[in-house]
Amino acid sequence: MFTVKVPATSANLGPGFDTLGLALQLYLELKVTIIPQSTRIRFFVDGEEYPEEIFGDNLVYQAMKKVFAEAAVVEAPGLELTINSSIPPGKGLGSSAAAIVAGLYAANEILEKRFTQEDLISWAVEMEGHADNVVPAVAGGLTTAMLYRGNVYYQQFTFPPELKLVVAVPDIQISTDESRQLLPKKIDFMDMVNNLQRASYLLASLIKHDFRYLPAAMDDVIFQPRRKQLIPGFDRVFSQALGNGAVGVALSGSGSSIIAFCQQEEKRVAEAMQDAFAASGIQSQLMILAADPDGVKVLR
Missing domain, CATH: 3.30.230.10 (Ribosomal Protein S5; domain 2)
Incomplete structure (x- = not known):
């Protein structure tokens, strides 16, 4: 066995x-x-x-x-x-x-x-x-x-061990196929450049344990803006996570979960994310995890 x-x-x-x-x-x-x-x-x-x-x-x-x-x-x-x-x-x-x-x-x-x-x-x-x-x-x-x-x-x-991961899991189920149907068949050149710059900067920042500009580095301009239409309260959850101490936030995979990186205040961030979903009429579960x-x- x-x-x-x-x-x-x-x-x-x-x-x-x-x-x-x-x-x-x-x-x-x-x-x-x-x-x-x-x-x-x-x-x-x-x-x-x-x-x-x-x-x-x-x-x-x-x-x-x-x-x-x-x-x-x-x-x-x-x-x-x-x-x-x-x-x-x-x-x-x-x-x-x-x-x-x-x-x-x-x-x-x-x-x-x-x-x-x-x-x-x-x-x-x-x-x-x-x-x-x-x-x-x-x-x-x-x-x-x-x-x-x-x-x-x-x-x-x-992954930097000092970062805790807050995962808000809303009561919304999204298939990967459903989410991918929202993705563009063509991408604006400058949007592509912006995402390439940010992905590279994000990886370097995590390797160097430098979290000062993670909110900017994790700001996807191509995929999340389209996928968020399937998730009520998406923008509010993002802003509340960052406003309550998260150093970065992103849609997890194709969604519907949202993941926040926290150096501290992870419980406060978790509660703020759950409250933000609730304000849009969405129940959610919270997990505070490590990598x-x-x-x-x-x-x-």
């Missing part, structure tokens, strides 16, 4: 669209028990067993099947799979990436680590579609990723 533990992720961080990502101390855990002399697979989610016709489409299961297929395994061993996840789905916190990474790493563990981390990342990006979520889930910390000629390349950095430095772990 072993457990695969995968962190939630926050992608984009403002201007770093499909590039920057951050692993969070919020987890999906997949417990795997191998059943000898059996080929049956039992599947549990938060303590409830699901029949095969339902869990067949589950991303954990699909990812495991991907690895077994790549290894030319004709018949997988009998398994008992138990998922417990604290990552809310459809909130821009990488729930899909976490499920895919968990399944890939679980199957690879069963196969005695036959495949490399590069193999698993490549398949995860193929399945999930976004390296900025997959890479921090695997590597942990703050990451920047790129796709080049069919390959995934990334760098990982230590996860390690990424996916296999625990025995």
Whole structure:
């Protein structure tokens, strides 16, 4: 028996669209028990067993099947799979990436680590579609990723430990596909230049622990202005977070969660963000987290 533990992720961080990502101390855990002399697979989610016709489409299961297929395994061993996840789905916190990474790493563990981390990342990006979520889930910390000629390349950095992360999760569910439909097919040249400057400055600022101009560096001018129309109270939440002590704020992934970076006053910032959503008639949950430095772990 072993457990695969995968962190939630926050992608984009403002201007770093499909590039920057951050692993969070919020987890999906997949417990795997191998059943000898059996080929049956039992599947549990938060303590409830699901029949095969339902869990067949589950991303954990699909990812495991991907690895077994790549290894030319004709018949997988009998398994008992138990998922417990604290990552809310459809909130821009990488729930899909976490499920895919968990399944890939679980199957690879069963196969005695036959495949490399590069193999698993490549398949995860193929399945999930976004390296900025997959890479921090695997590597942990703050990451920047790129796709080049069919390959995934990334760098990982230590996220400043003095920064706490306030995540406001509104009672609004947004699919990535729905959010991407709002994105422009063409981008103004100067908007592109502004975002490129800010993403570069943001990464350098976090590496150097210099937070003076994070509000400016995280001010995306291309993607968030379009996506915010799906989130009532968006502008108020941003302004209240910054006005109550946050050093930076961004939409988390495709939303609807909003993440704020805080050196101090994280409880005050959290309450201000929740009050701002409430003023627009939206209930929200709050989480005060730290960055996860390690990424996916296999625990025995």
